[in-house]
Amino acid sequence: MIIRSFTSNVSLTDPMQYNTAIGSAAAIILGYISYRRIHVLPGISSGGYVITSLTAWFGILVLIFSMLRMSYTTIQLAASYSLSVIYLLFIHLYVVSRRKIVFGVVSSAATALLPEIGRVDWYHIPTPDSPLPRLEGVVVDLASDHSDAWSTRIAAFALEGIPVYHVRDAIENLTGMVEIRHLSENTLGSLNPNDVYFLLRRICDGLVAAMCLVAAAPFFCLVAIAIRMDSTGPVIFRQPRVGFRNRVFTVYKFRTMICNAGAVRDRDFAITVDNDPRITKVGRFLRKYRIDELPQLLNVLKGEMGLIGPRPEATPLAKWYELEIPFYHYRHIIKPGITGWAQVSQGHVSTITDVSQKLHLDFYYVKNFSFWLDVLIVLKTVRVMLRGVGAR
Secondary structure: OHHHHHHOOOOOOOHHHHHHHHHHHHHHHHHHHHHHHHHOOOOOOOOHHHHHHHHHHHHHHHHHHHHHOOOOOHHHHHHHHHHHHHHHHHHHHHHHOOOOEEEEEOOOOOOOOOOOOOOEEEEEOOOOOOOOOOOOEEEEOOOOOOOHHHHHHHHHHHHOOOOEEEHHHHHHHHHOOOOOOOOOHHHHHHOOOOHHHHHHHHHHHHHHHHHHHHHHHHHHHHHHHHHHHHOOOOOEEEEEEEOHHHOEEEEEEEOOEOOOOOOOOHHHHHOOOOOOOOEOHHHHHHHHOOHHHHHHHHHHHOOOOEEEOOOOEEHHHHHHHHHHOOOHHHHHHOOOEEEOHHHHHOOOOOOHHHHHHHHHHHHHHHHOOOHHHHHHHHHHHHHHHHHOOOOO
16 A cells, blocks of 8 residues: 555545555455365365455455445555465465375274375374374274273373364365265264255355346357257256255256167166267367356256255166165255265266265265355366366
């Protein structure tokens, strides 16, 4: 602000200087908080979330200034944004991303085979009185019977301010997956999403879907023309899918395949394989950048889907998965979404093994259903769409 006053005719006491300075400070603080909050969620390794978080908040700031007709200086705002991005990116790339996360491990049968996770070092503590390196936390099987010495040491960790994690919770939070083998009453309770946030999400989803449909109407027309010119058949593809609370509904997508593509079983027809010959030229482009999914905004507007949630599966596939995979139907506790945690973490799958892993990802989302996880999914979705990866 001071530099700006010397390089232009704008006075230090001019209200637009203060508006810009205060607004920029708020955007930087909120952007940093958002980045830090998202950074503790699984799968974070890219400094791109620094840029996205700050861009989002500075964009909101400009929108607020415009709606309230408040004066501000563009140069000062751009300088604040650029400097904050450069500074936080430097911190992320040269401090955060290079730091190893060390977890102490109290040895037991459950902690014998811990997964290999990037940037995470498992330090198995030899004895209760062993000297320790600096630890981010201690992983323990809290269901096991430990000796008196170990029980005392575990309690000491907590008193010293070192977080103590149950081994299963630690793996879930680091991998972003919840593996269900046995459903206890506690597990079932944790799979009930927050009712207040669920209601707020439903309202926001409807408003966003309505605005996007209006804004994207001209683009939809261009896509429809391209589809009709490329192949014969309807523009919109309709398919029964299993959704919220196991209810069947009709999902809408831009058609990306040729019509009447062979006499195959319903289950086989519903599965898309790599380099599927049924996909049209235009359809391949639409799938790559996820444009074919956009008509599902109509499903969101109708309340059948949300913007974010487990992807709805075709009815024959859902029935097959329920027979082959234990607890599969519990993913229907929450509304299906256009994008979701499994989609941005894993991509398109079809085999039973991959679907089982996808279920673990879906369960993580259901169990940790929150605003910040939704923000992370949105950011990862934008990255996937821009890169055009994971589609079939």
